[in-house]
Amino acid sequence: MTARIVDVETIDVRFPTSRQLDGSDAMNEAPDYSAAYVVLKTDAADVPDGHGFTFTIGRGNDLAVHAARAIGERAVGRTVEEITGDLGGFSRHLLGDSQLRWLGPDKGAVHLGTAAVLNAAWDLAAKQAGKPVWKLLADMTPQQIVDLVDWRYLKDALTPEDALAMLAEKAAGRAEREAYVREHGYPAYTTSAGWLGYDDAKLARLCQEAVDAGWDSVKLKVGADLQDDIRRCRIARDIIGPDRRLMIDANQTLGVDEAVAWAKALAEFDIWWFEEPTSPDDVLGHAAIARRIGPTRVATGEHAHNAVMFKQFLQADAIGICQIDACRLGGVNEAVAALLLAAAHGVPVCPHAGGVGLCELVQHLSIFDYIAVSGSMENRVIEYVDHLHEHFHDPVRVRGSRYLVPEAPGYSARIRRATLDAHRFPDGPVWSGGDRVAS
Amino acid sequence: MTARIVDVETIDVRFPTSRQLDGSDAMNEAPDYSAAYVVLKTDAADVPDGHGFTFTIGRGNDLAVHAARAIGERAVGRTVEEITGDLGGFSRHLLGDSQLRWLGPDKGAVHLGTAAVLNAAWDLAAKQAGKPVWKLLADMTPQQIVDLVDWRYLKDALTPEDALAMLAEKAAGRAEREAYVREHGYPAYTTSAGWLGYDDAKLARLCQEAVDAGWDSVKLKVGADLQDDIRRCRIARDIIGPDRRLMIDANQTLGVDEAVAWAKALAEFDIWWFEEPTSPDDVLGHAAIARRIGPTRVATGEHAHNAVMFKQFLQADAIGICQIDACRLGGVNEAVAALLLAAAHGVPVCPHAGGVGLCELVQHLSIFDYIAVSGSMENRVIEYVDHLHEHFHDPVRVRGSRYLVPEAPGYSARIRRATLDAHRFPDGPVWSGGDRVAS
Known part of the structure; x- marks a missing residue:
């Protein structure tokens, strides 16, 4: 059959x-x-x-x-x-x-x-x-x-033949890297401390908790008010100290010149990357920002909708950190295309995660990238947000700022049936009023 | 009240x-x-x-x-x-x-x-x-x-102040240009002859009909098979003669290098513009093509989804013809943004039309562009396809290859109620089998 x-x-x-x-x-x-x-x-x-x-x-x-x-x-x-x-x-x-x-x-x-x-x-x-x-x-x-990849629009940046040669060169070391990542896990950073809706006291408390939990990299949301952001970055940097990495994320709120001004005003806090400074469609804008705010790197990609966008961000030297999203790109195949393009351009991939189950998915992509594509963990971290993992059958496991390798067959994508039933919109009890306890 | x-x-x-x-x-x-x-x-x-x-x-x-x-x-x-x-x-x-x-x-x-x-x-x-x-x-x-315009992401290419100055400079001539366009109409071109599904005999007949009807510019669909396209362009050029304009449209089917090869193979037919040679998201790809296929101009925009995309196509010298779409851009406001950006960069706007009612809408944008923004009809033509106009209350009127100025209040957008009822999907009689006569 x-x-x-x-x-x-x-x-x-x-x-x-x-x-x-x-x-x-x-x-x-x-x-x-x-x-x-x-x-x-x-x-x-x-x-x-x-x-x-x-x-x-x-x-x-x-x-x-x-x-x-x-x-x-x-x-x-x-x-x-x-x-x-x-x-x-x-x-x-x-x-x-x-x-x-x-x-x-x-x-x-x-x-x-x-x-x-x-x-x-x-x-x-x-x-x-x-x-x-x-x-x-x-x-x-x-x-x-x-x-796996649709090469139609990508060949001017990377030919299938060159991709093949790049992968073949990395094939010999795959077993060794697989053993390494199984033993040591894959580096991560936390965004849980820095949501914009939190007040200063909560920000300070969460930054301290992040340090205590062993995180080396912390990201703050910025972009609404520069004076607020200066104050919040100061709080964060004071708590995490000079040796941990601090990243900021403006979630697309700024124009090109504004973004440059923002980065310069926050430079004293030693910002590793500036994420989504402006429109996610603006390849040339990101390139202009990147030229003007070094050594801070420009990061984007969670709203880059396809491999053609990543191709251009890389061709234009517009990004120093490539943030693929497992659910905005057209599934695993297009994510693989982005991994190949990024590796060919020598740009580290640090996937966007958080949300619902994005951590569960992107860990597979980064581990594959390490074993078979880029062959490196240098300057690479997967975003981690401690939300909603309890709803998954095979949730991510994070220990001491590293993702542990998932072992169960599949894509770690399966949500528990009880969650699906309770949270179904608009008729599940969470939404219809049958259960007003927030999840 | x-x-x-x-x-x-x-x-x-x-x-x-x-x-x-x-x-x-x-x-x-x-x-x-x-x-x-x-x-x-x-x-x-x-x-x-x-x-x-x-x-x-x-x-x-x-x-x-x-x-x-x-x-x-x-x-x-x-x-x-x-x-x-x-x-x-x-x-x-x-x-x-x-x-x-x-x-x-x-x-x-x-x-x-x-x-x-x-x-x-x-x-x-x-x-x-x-x-x-x-x-x-x-x-x-x-x-x-x-x-009218949201300037958040556009100021690095054009400031509101510079747009104001540009519009102010054109203000004095508005009345004269309005009188001119009312008298002479606005130039158009036809796509009706060149759909890819038509055989050579139908193509030849429709090209001859276009010439007989007074059209100066004809566009053919290409991009599936180069040898077919060489034959079809030869047929079209033979019939329309050396003095009318011939344009081609690949509808995004080609990679960057393929598009260049296509344009070079068709150059002998004196192609005015090459439309949608590759992915509509590929600003840098269009720029690379444009550098290599002159004097043929690169045209795109019917799938350019917002003003940030038009900004970049213009900044990168990627297009010689700017093809806004009245229904893909976020309405009139974003179309006005594109008109301002194109005028500031000296690139003519030739809107995408056809489809359902696109001709009805874009005529308003081009006439406004002529009166108040670019102030010019040079190298500007509105696409015209003779489909479905009979379903509109205020259909376009085209005479001798020119759109006549619409006079009725509104955006010429209103479809007849009998059409809405008959063509409603899936339950209108055209679709439910109550009326199998194609419209």
């Missing part, structure tokens, strides 16, 4: 995080962290389903769900073998509906929905292989990795 | 254009031209509503409708005066929902929905003023025009 995809389940899951201003920043004053959740269902007894999602911050999650359903229906009827045996081809199939493509292309709600479906397909493929996604990737040959 | 917006009606309208391959190109093999249609309803007796829409090509139009409803609800309860008296502020209000913004920002389904709502608000404002939209705009002071 050939197993097939027989159904796609989509669920609008929302967490009422705005009730406590967790996750607040200068652009997003009151987010309700949400997932457009997808289950690809098969008729196989051994691997019955794959789970995936994309992340949004509340209103509009229904649009992402709706998009995921439209894209997911393109999987129904396909054999599991067709999908897991050629994930590059499946990715191109999902992205190739010319009518749906018009709403992007390769951006916005449709691309978010595509990410959810493709993430579920990778979860399915990894479960079928009995491996976590990072291991499924790290066991692929260089040619198999290259074949 | 203060009039208010009391309701927003949204309608999913689709035309089964794929049944005849009208509108086929190398990327979009079978589009069903569609509109996510919005009616902002007021409680005022004199101006009961404003009509607007965004354009898609079929599947996914429901997503644009859904987004337009989510955005449109932000208008309900506002006074008409608040909206029409400060269209810049209203635009920022629509774009400013931080949760919905996450799905873009400023791109994809949510931005398309915003365009539909804002276009309806402009229709309402123009009807209230008793003027067509072009005249409402052309009667504004330079300061009022500058205030």
